Amino acid sequence: MAQRQRLTIREVAAAAGVSTQTVSRVLNNRVDVAPGTLLRVQEVIRKTGYAPNMLARGLTQGRSHVLGVVAYGLDYFGPSRIVTAIERQAAEMGYAISLTLILEPETGDVDHVLRDLCARQVDGIIWAIPEVSSNRTWSRAQGEALPVPVMLVGGMAGQPYLPSIGIDNTAIGRLATEHLLDGGARNVGIVTGPLNWWEAQQRLAGWRQTLEARGFVPLDCLTVEGDWTVSSGEEGLYRMLEQCPEVDAVFASNDQMALGVIHAAHRLGIAVPEKISVVGVDNIAEASHFWPPLTTVYQPLADAGALAVKEIDKLINRAGGSRRVQAVTPEITLLGPMLIVRDSSRAVVPSALIAAP
Amino acid sequence: MAQRQRLTIREVAAAAGVSTQTVSRVLNNRVDVAPGTLLRVQEVIRKTGYAPNMLARGLTQGRSHVLGVVAYGLDYFGPSRIVTAIERQAAEMGYAISLTLILEPETGDVDHVLRDLCARQVDGIIWAIPEVSSNRTWSRAQGEALPVPVMLVGGMAGQPYLPSIGIDNTAIGRLATEHLLDGGARNVGIVTGPLNWWEAQQRLAGWRQTLEARGFVPLDCLTVEGDWTVSSGEEGLYRMLEQCPEVDAVFASNDQMALGVIHAAHRLGIAVPEKISVVGVDNIAEASHFWPPLTTVYQPLADAGALAVKEIDKLINRAGGSRRVQAVTPEITLLGPMLIVRDSSRAVVPSALIAAP
DNA sequence: CTGAAAGCGCTTACAG
DNA sequence: CTGAAAGCGCTTACAG
Secondary structure, three states: OOOOOOOOHHHHHHHHOOOHHHHHHHHOOOOOOOHHHHHHHHHHHHHHOOOOOHHHHHHHHOOOOEEEEEEEOOOOHHHHHHHHHHHHHHHHOOOEEEEEEEOOOOOOOHHHHHHHHHHOOOOEEEEEOOOEOOOOHHHHHHOOOOOOOEEEEOOOOOOOOOOEEEEOHHHHHHHHHHHHHHOOOOOEEEEEOOOOEHHHHHHHHHHHHHHHHOOOOOOHHHEEEOOOOHHHHHHHHHHHHHHOOOOOEEEEOOHHHHHHHHHHHHHHOOOOOOOOEEEEEOOOOOHHHOOOOOEEEEOOHHHHHHHHHHHHHHHHHHHHHHOOOOOOOOOEEEEOOEEEOOOOOOOOOOHHHOOOO | OOOOOOOOHHHHHHHHOOOHHHHHHHHOOOOOOOHHHHHHHHHHHHHHOOOOOHHHHHHHHOOOOEEEEEEEOOOOHHHHHHHHHHHHHHHHOOOEEEEEEEOOOOOOOHHHHHHHHHHOOOOEEEEEOOOEOOOOHHHHHHOOOOOOOEEEEOOOOOOOOOOEEEEOHHHHHHHHHHHHHHOOOOOEEEEEOOOOEHHHHHHHHHHHHHHHHOOOOOOHHHEEEOOOOHHHHHHHHHHHHHHOOOOOEEEEOOHHHHHHHHHHHHHHOOOOOOOOEEEEEOOOOOHHHOOOOOEEEEOOHHHHHHHHHHHHHHHHHHHHHHOOOOOOOOOEEEEOOEEEOOOOOOOOOOHHHOOOO
16 A cells, blocks of 8 residues: 555656646645546545655645654653643644653753754644753743744643643642541641652642641641652651651552552551541552552543643644744643542541531 | 744855855765864854754655654553653664554554655654554555565564564463462463453463473463453452362463452452462562562563664665665564562472472 | 755745 | 746755
8 A cells, every 4th residue: 555666746747647736736625626637636646645745845834744742751650641642632633743752851951852853843842741840940941932832731831931731730639638638537648749840749739728728737747758659658658657646548649659558558457448548649540449449639631632732733823934932921721630539538528527626 | 042033054054154065064974074164164053053954854865864653552551661762762863753653453544654654754664553453464465565664563573574573472471370380389370461462362372381381281261361451350360260269370461460360369368479379461660569569570671662773773774765675584573571579479389399280 | 175056845926 | 727937945966
């Protein structure tokens, strides 16, 4: 099916007895082609399996129909979901994806990646790197100087210099903590992600806000910093119990750490959820098979990825041939998370039965 | 840093007071440039941040310096490792990655994907789709008709029409089964992957071969087909125990299913590994935190991905400008797996203590 | 060591 | 409705 040697528009034109220009019209679905000519050209294209050289097309059109996607940690849950969604939506809209993976979110050679993508004439760039430490600052410097539209998605969303789409991480913290309190917990601990990650900070903030709003004190001894891994969750519970033995619920900032917390509880002979309720974040495939099945907060990552593509397509078309950068006041979209209740957390207690702290 | 408006080689040439041809020489590291000229041009390039338009370069060179990567299930363990490794190695060798994700390994519109990639003038295609049902047959038809080198990696490796790199899945089955037998098991069951997957078949074959080689009978009642998910592993053990209550070890064809088997054992009050030993495949991040920590077989997927890039680069350079396809007898490389022993399997029993069955 | 010419495979105005 | 000309931004021979 795929042609053996690459043929050009010239050969197709010759075979159809028309000019290359006319073939080009057919290729681009222009209306001003005589019905008979149209059929003849289409037939040749079909028979030969001709497909126009996108490099040449890109050169003349000033559009490559390629989206640059920059991501980190493709082997982790969030990034792989986002990239998958981006690719799917992009394919649907006629874009190919040029994928660049960054090894370390902090130290990635941003300039080099950006320059390379621009040299390849991508129509737009989707930046799916979590915000860690101060790696966000690049966007400020570059926000106005970039020759192509850029869209931030995921963990770096919400910063003020570029348009972005992300998940409301504070809401994640609130949802989880409210649920635990509703279940009757009075000492809700948190195992956070690494606190140089923006997402981790936001989830912590949600926990703190909720406790304060309900009249509880977000004690330091109820906070342990993890690093997203199972073992950090396990150690997290050990440490928390030392600091604050009254803990009766734990909000783990991702499902892996929640798994670690559950294991630690098993080892110590602490019943989950009877003695300690546990809530995670992500809803990984295994979550419903944990023991007990894990209550967790789902993030609409696929929606975020797809939306990012739709939005950058708008920016690309808005910028048009003029190569201008998007508006000065970029839009920030945050999508809401969703609580999934399973057996690792105690059922909601009717509020009438809960005494004020 | 990134330039605001895209500048061309012409402007760089003007600024340096040379012809575009000379700038091109500098860009391509040709030796025949006067030292003074070289410095002057390099200085202009550095100051302006100029980077040549890869579309134009690709058009003249007949090389895009892009590798097409076709994958399935990026949110699963294997594919994400392979794609990550491919990207890393490709970047190191100066290739960008054009990523295409296929929704269903069986039904993917192979022709369309291939044609699209060729239209984009990729220098080569890395096909990282597992072999499911008869989707392998396309490669036979296309093997010789493709205008670019193709390299198979992962689950479809080992088929005879295209060069490929993969993991020795039969060896995985052998390693796991031998280890279980060495631990004293006499009734080693297997929870397979979906049997329309080549990889799943091969692991099953390894299990069967090993049992027969050691004088055991690979009974049907010791075989249960899973679908890679945790719950299929769980149900797998229930069914296997019904069919064959004497089971004393289970080889689960991936770690997720192994987790399911362990859970089922917990629910039934069967001690792991005392009553039933369990071995998985993959060594996912959680494996060492299962309860008990999981013995598993590691696959060098990252090595396979990186090797695929190195090999396709060779093919690309060999094909040269002539656009010829690779040799008729393609090479097939299989990488060996590695057993990682943890606590879910019984320790090796000195062979002197094992009576022949 | 360096430059003027031609061309890669398309599309975009411009005629007719 | 259709074609001849010019050009997108580079590189590849070809002169000098």
